[in-house]
Amino acid sequence: MKRRLGVAVLAAMMMVGVAGCAGGGPRDAGPTPSGSAVAPSGSPTPSPTPQPDLASIVVSATDVTLLDDSGAPQATLTFSGDDPASYVTALSASLEMEPTETTSPNGAQGAQFTTMYEWPGLLISTGFTEECLPACRHVTIVVSVPELAGVPIRTVSGISVGDSVDEARALGAQPTPEITLAAEPEDPALFGSTSEATRIVILDLDEDESTIAGLRANPWFYTFGNL
Template identity: 75%
Template sequence: MRRRFGVVVLAAMIVVGGAGCTGGGSRDADPTPSRPAVAPSSSPTPPTPSPTPPPDLSAIVVSATDITLLDDGGAVEAQLVFAGVDPAPYVSALSATLGVEPTETTSPGGAQGARFTTDYAWPGLLITTGFSEECLPECRHVTIVVEVPDLAGVPIRTVSGIGVGDTVDTARALGARPTPEIPLAAEPADPALFDSTAEPTRIVILDLDEDATTVAGLRANAWYYTFGNL
């Protein structure tokens, strides 16, 4: 009897084990669906913009008291005051910037009682200095005459931006005004005296074309005033 009972128990264990294997096979046949792989972000990195080159600020600037050469960054490279200063250093600096040498001539006589006059002439730009050797530097004076909007690609303008070729309307919008003796002038050394009838102030004279509609030239020296002494 004992041996038969053992055989029955063993048989029951085999049946239970077989059922467990069958159940496992069923789970393998129905696997859990896998999630699709997530693609990495494909948003492009915005390109780095190329740096904008700084503007070329080089210019020849005429005021009522001096003429200044600005470099490419807008800084003063050379300056020539109209009274008591030898223009030769400014002429050398300007020639180096332009890559063009002026025609230089010296002759006896000149304005304001000068014994000698030296001209430095480029096409459309004239720097004239009159002097007497016995009283240098006090009696030296300089006159600037401009007849072109630029020289060798370097613009020539007044402090407020007026240049040869601008219309009278443009010049007026930039502050140019008539004086008692001059049709149009700009850049007063003392703006408060521009309309004064008792005290003059130094100015840049704007020469006009035949129709009086366009700026044809710029002139400046130590004796150009809103009235008198012209």
């Protein structure tokens, strides 16, 4: 009897041991897969900030300059002596727009011929006499739009067609003895003088005289005594 009881007890102990091995004890965490962890992605590389388009047509009292997309001078046309052909070529390429070109006899200051290059709202004209080139060549620019083909047209100080008179005055425009409003004097010290003249850009006004309607410049637009 004692032998059978001992065998039964031993059998029971073995069953408990097997049960403990099967699930009664603490479980080990599953194995970490070797090399399978996903590394956190880095911050996305920011796209470069687009540079502002600085292209513009800038009118001063003595010349007109074409600035490229970086704001650097690409071509300059001086109102006294320069043949505008090369400037017109550079401007046409920048605008991707050819002007209407016409040549006719006569012109200002006794010119033998006048050639006109005209885009919508922008006119560049040159009067010349063949016998005295380049000394007697002169250029006039007339602007009646704030931009052309997306390229802004402005004075050196930033005045554009469509600006209010107050905005233009804030940028330095002022009346002269004979002109309602002018800007960009060649010699700023003479802008208000009544005894010595300096070349300027004339600012044409609308009917209400409240808004800039046009820009004009050539070799003879002075603070007084101009044509």
